Amino acid sequence: MKNVDFHTDPRLFEHAVESAPNAMIMVDAEGIIILINKQTENLFGYTRNELISERVDKLVPVQFRDKHPQHRDNFLHNPATRSMGAGRDLYGLRKDGTEVPIEIGLSPVKTEDGFFVLASIVDITERKKAEEEIIRSNQELEQFAYVASHDLLEPVRKIVGFTQLFAKSFDAPIEGKSEEYMDYVIDGAKRMQVLIEDLLQYSRAGTTELDFQDVDLNVVLQEVEENLELSIKETNAEIRYNKLPVIKAHKSFMVRLFQNLINNSLKYRSDAAPHIEIYANQKTREWEFVVADNGLGIDPEHAQRIFIIFQRLHGKSEYSGTGIGLAVCRRMVERHNGKMWLDTSSDRHGSTFKFTIPFEIV
Amino acid sequence: MATGNPVEILLVDDDAGDVEMTRESLKNSKLHVHLSHVSDGQECMEYLRRTGKYEEARKPDMVLLDLNMPRKDGRQVLEEMKKDQYLKKIPTVILTTSGAEADVNQTYDLGANCYIKKPIDFEQFKKVVNEIADFWFTVVKLPNGDN
Numbered sequence: 061m062k063n064v065d066f067h068t069d070p071r072l073f074e075h076a077v078e079s080a081p082n083a084m085i086m087v088d089a090e091g092i093i094i095l096i097n098k099q100t101e102n103l104f105g106y107t108r109n110e111l112i113s114e115r116v117d118k119l120v121p122v123q124f125r126d127k128h129p130q131h132r133d134n135f136l137h138n139p140a141t142r143s144m145g146a147g148r149d150l151y152g153l154r155k156d157g158t159e160v161p162i163e164i165g166l167s168p169v170k171t172e173d174g175f176f177v178l179a180s181i182v183d184i185t186e187r188k189k190a191e192e193e194i195i196r197s198n199q200e201l202e203q204f205a206y207v208a209s210h211d212l213l214e215p216v217r218k219i220v221g222f223t224q225l226f227a228k229s230f231d232a233p234i235e236g237k238s239e240e241y242m243d244y245v246i247d248g249a250k251r252m253q254v255l256i257e258d259l260l261q262y263s264r265a266g267t268t269e270l271d272f273q274d275v276d277l278n279v280v281l282q283e284v285e286e287n288l289e290l291s292i293k294e295t296n297a298e299i300r301y302n303k304l305p306v307i308k309a310h311k312s313f314m315v316r317l318f319q320n321l322i323n324n325s326l327k328y329r330s331d332a333a334p335h336i337e338i339y340a341n342q343k344t345r346e347w348e349f350v351v352a353d354n355g356l357g358i359d360p361e362h363a364q365r366i367f368i369i370f371q372r373l374h375g376k377s378e379y380s381g382t383g384i385g386l387a388v389c390r391r392m393v394e395r396h397n398g399k400m401w402l403d404t405s406s407d408r409h410g411s412t413f414k415f416t417i418p419f420e421i422v
Numbered sequence: 423m424a425t426g427n428p429v430e431i432l433l434v435d436d437d438a439g440d441v442e443m444t445r446e447s448l449k450n451s452k453l454h455v456h457l458s459h460v461s462d463g464q465e466c467m468e469y470l471r472r473t474g475k476y477e478e479a480r481k482p483d484m485v486l487l488d489l490n491m492p493r494k495d496g497r498q499v500l501e502e503m504k505k506d507q508y509l510k511k512i513p514t515v516i517l518t519t520s521g522a523e524a525d526v527n528q529t530y531d532l533g534a535n536c537y538i539k540k541p542i543d544f545e546q547f548k549k550v551v552n553e554i555a556d557f558w559f560t561v562v563k564l565p566n567g568d569n
Contacts, residue, residue: 210490210520217519217542218439224544225446253542257521 083181087116089136089174091129103162103183105155121153136175139168144179152181161188198267205263212256219249251382255370258384262369265391270310272421277304277314281338284319291326297334305340307347307417313392318351320385321413325353327379330409345418346398352412360404367400389415397421428456429559432482434466434499435459435517436491440540444486447548453555458482463494467502470509482512484558487534489518489525497532504533511565513558517551 077084077095083103086095093111101107104119111118120128131144144150144164151159165180223245227234234242281301285292292299299322307314318338325336334353341348358366358373365371367390372383393400393415400415431448435441441459448455458479460466466485469476485503489496496516503509516529516537526537538554541547558564 206520206522209522210518213519213542214437217540220542221443221544221547222439225443250542 077178080180083183085111085116085119085179085181086169087132087177087179089132089176091116091132093118094176100181103154103160103181104152110155119152121151121159124151132177135166135168135177139175139177141165141167161185201263201267205260205267208256208263209260213253216249216253216256220246220253223249255382258382259369262384262388262391265313265316265388265395268310268313270313270395272308272310274306275309275311275314276306277318277340280304280311280314281318283315284322287315287319288322288326291323295326295329295334297326297329297336299336299338301338304338305342305347308419308421309396309417310392313395317389317392317415320389321351324385325351325355325411327381328356328374328411329353330355343416345420346416347419348414348416350403350412350414352403352408352410354410356411357409358402358411360402363402363404366402389413393417428454429484429555430480430482431455431457431484431486431555432466432469433457433459433486434461434463434491434496435486435488436461437488440488443544443547444551447551448555450548451552451555453559455555462491463496463499466499467494470503470512483564484555485512485514486517486554487514489516489520489529497528500529500532500534513562513564515554515558517554 074095077086078097080097080099083100084095084097085093085100087093093114093116096108096111100111104111106118117125117128142165144166150162150164152162153159161184163182163184165182167178167180169176169178223242227239227242278301281299281304285299291297322336325334332354334355336351336353338349338351341350362373366373366386369387370383371387372379372381390400396417398416398418400413403412403414406412433441433444435444445457448457458469460469465476466487468474469479470482470485472479487496487499496518500514500516503512503514510533513535514533516534517540518525518538519540521539529537536554538550541550
């Protein structure tokens with residue numbers, strides 16, 4: 061904490077306040093305004109004379125006035141530079157009676173006459189608007205996702221269902237070319253269904269509201285192993301991990317993330333039974349996770365492409381899937397402010413994916 | 423339920439295709455099923471309360487309820503049914519295209535007896551519809567319908 065000492069040069073201090081880019085207001089311990097700058101006049105619509113020696117409550121909307129002296133007392137008992145009302149929406153009251161969303165930084169100022177509080181006030185109207193715009197467009201995306209999941213799938217289901225019923229409606233079984241064409245119709249429609257559902261999953265990974273809690277990744281992996289039990293048994297896979305950390309994360313994303321990665325390792329396996337190793341490295345500000353397998357591996361030249369939605373490295377007939385898994389993974393990692401990449405640094409067999417999750421997700 | 427009496431199922435769905443598929447699915451049922459159909463929530467409530475043109479309607483043994491319908495949707499129907507002393511014991515199966523988590527959670531909260539996402543493949547659809555009927559009418563012990 062750096063206190064300004066009036067005695068060294070009071071005019072320098074006043075000059076600094078006057079030319080500050082933000083509205084600045086200094087009040088005494090009783091909440092009386094003793095100094096303001098030009099920006100304060102602009103923000104609140106009062107002239108300097110109308111504010112000096114007045115109670116600062118004049119600038120506080122009525123519904124917040126009751127609590128204000130209490131907050132000021134708390135600050136004076138525990139003075140430190142900080143922002144005001146963390147987590148609460150703050151508003152200022154203009155002369156014309158309108159309210160303006162603001163952000164306030166508080167600094168204690170020590171003088172011979174005791175403590176004063178210097179408040180630096182930023183008008184956040186524009187930012188609020190932008191935030192509301194983001195919320196609105198996210199809601200629209202959610203709406204779109206719902207329409208996609210329901211309304212787009214309906215007709216697809218009809219195509220499949222009635223093509224099958226159509227075929228049955230003949231006295232003789234459908235054969236030859238007719239059967240082949242019918243299979244194309246059904247396959248195409250089923251593929252459309254998978255694409256719609258995958259697109260939806262990708263969209264949800266971007267818009268789902270996150271709930272960061274302590275997540276034990278050992279528990280997450282147990283859940284993943286249960287979900288993939290069948291394929292793990294079928295491929296004789298061995299998944300190794302021990303003592304993974306408990307991290308701050310959105311749990312269902314962690315399950316999906318590890319599940320997609322392990323599922324890829326099982327799917328793109330070599331002739332040998334899959335060996336998948338998962339471990340965590342503790343870095344300065346984040347965890348780095350490594351998921352390494354002994355499978356087919358990925359040519360480093362495709363290191364970027366694999367994370368793009370609907371990009372595939374294999375023909376449809378070789379491997380099923382739409383190419384959504386890694387795009388969803390990266391998106392979920394990014395929602396945690398982490399990064400995800402294909403590690404191409406070692407020439408070992410198989411592929412190694414790495415991703416980071418910060419200790420503190422801001 | 424006495425043997426020989428048909429099982430009364432009320433299908434609430436605005437999609438003619440789905441109605442046809444459900445009918446077709448139940449054709450081979452080992453149960454003796456009588457399927458009635460209404461196309462939205464409002465008609466459904468009239469049917470269940472035997473008002474309007476449904477004065478003669480029989481109380482269904484089960485309701486197959488779609489979620490997204492015009493006028494009154496499946497969620498509203500469910501809410502009204504589960505608040506109604508006379509209707510709340512009728513097993514209500516949500517049969518919908520939606521796989522949205524919000525729909526699943528909300529309908530169970532409203533008292534749905536089970537939630538089923540309509541399969542894309544007709545053979546699977548048929549299997550599911552028949553399994554629903556078999557389960558509710560041969561496996562489950564239901565309360566006496568007249569209470």
